[in-house]
Amino acid sequence: MAAISLQTETMAEEVKLFGTWASVFSRRIEVALKLKGVQFEYIEENLSNKSPALLKYNPVHKKIPVLVHNGKPVAESLVILEYIDETWKHNPILPTDPYEKAMARFWAKYIDDKLLPAAIKVAMSKGEEQKGVIEEIQKQLKTLESELKEKKFFGGESLGFVDIAANTIVWLVVAQEALGMEILTEEKFPVLHGWYQRLVDDAVFKECMPPREQHLSFVKVRFGSSTPSK
């Protein structure tokens, strides 16, 4: 019996994460794995020279993140988060109640379908167009703020599925600093700003953030021009 249990333990969990250091998506997976205390091997991909492993594990999209658990791949960040929650059941990131779970999925989808594309657009646009997108994002942030209300996190007392998906807002804040925009301010969004501070101060979350200076440079190089807009 001892020999068998030893074998199961050494067979253990082989968990690999293919990602890139500045990807909002792969950082979500790091947060979830760390919240669950799951040991994993991280592989930094070079997206202009994708590894044969990545192409094998995600042949349809050829994108990161991909989680490989005991040789089986899972792709798409929100799908991976659900997989992680269903596989390692302690420290749940999704609620157990079906209705609460549906609400969490709705808000994560809202972030990915609305906020994220707008955040990319705002970084790529200039002048009047950029002003329009900023207004759009601010409306979305107001909507998220009204969902947050008095809660410490979207997930309640601790980080949950929506908070992890809302790491998008951290990327937005980096973009606003790097490119000289004013989108999420404490004055305009006191409630959301409070949440943001708690998120970036969270012990696990902050371990998974890209180093700030590098992240700022990355955004400036990728999206920047010399003139910041007001």
Place this chain on the structure above:
Amino acid sequence: MASGAMQEEQVKLLGIWVSPFVKRVEWALKFKGVEYEYVEEDLINKSSLLLTSNPVHQKVPVLLHNGNPIVESLVIIEYIDENWKQNPMLPQDPHERAKARFWANFIEQKITEATRTALLTEGEQQEKAVKELKEAMEVLEGEAAAKLNDKTLFFGGKNGLGYVDIVLGWICNWVEVIEEVGGFKVLDPQKQPHIHKWMANFVEVPLIKPTLLPKEKMVVYFQMVRQAVLGLAAKK
């Protein structure tokens, strides 16, 4: 033991007859054998119930379960699966569930989106969407070829219909119609033999068959939509 019958389950679905997103939810409810009340909404004069149930998007479908609203068709379908445990739509195994969700996302992002764009645009924009749609169908055909055979007719596997089938099912009724309205062709039985076989089997499923819509009526509707959107675009 208190059974479901003791508790009054009030299930209401707000929808419009011609929406593939609404249809999916209906299929999910029927698959589970859940009794529900269907309410046909007027999207030009949205009801206060619709507006209060879905303030963020103001769209259908909306599922109201004992007064609690759930929106977004894929979110609703997963809710239905988790709340009513008979006839599971998603597999039990986490990795199999992840694969089913992956394919549902693929269908939404690549096939549904591209079809919508092809309906609502013309010229270069439409050509691009049609090209994307063809490529996506090729990928889907590959998956169908790998998963389906004479014994396994559906993506749900040995148990018959599953989540992916219910998410994909709209293509049986809607793609042909939108092709006609938009003036393009993507469906090709030669290039997509497995998808075509799957479609032929899907429309014969007893719970699906009576729900299929009359094509002529759909063509009229989508022609109106296309003209309205192109008209607006021309004014800009």
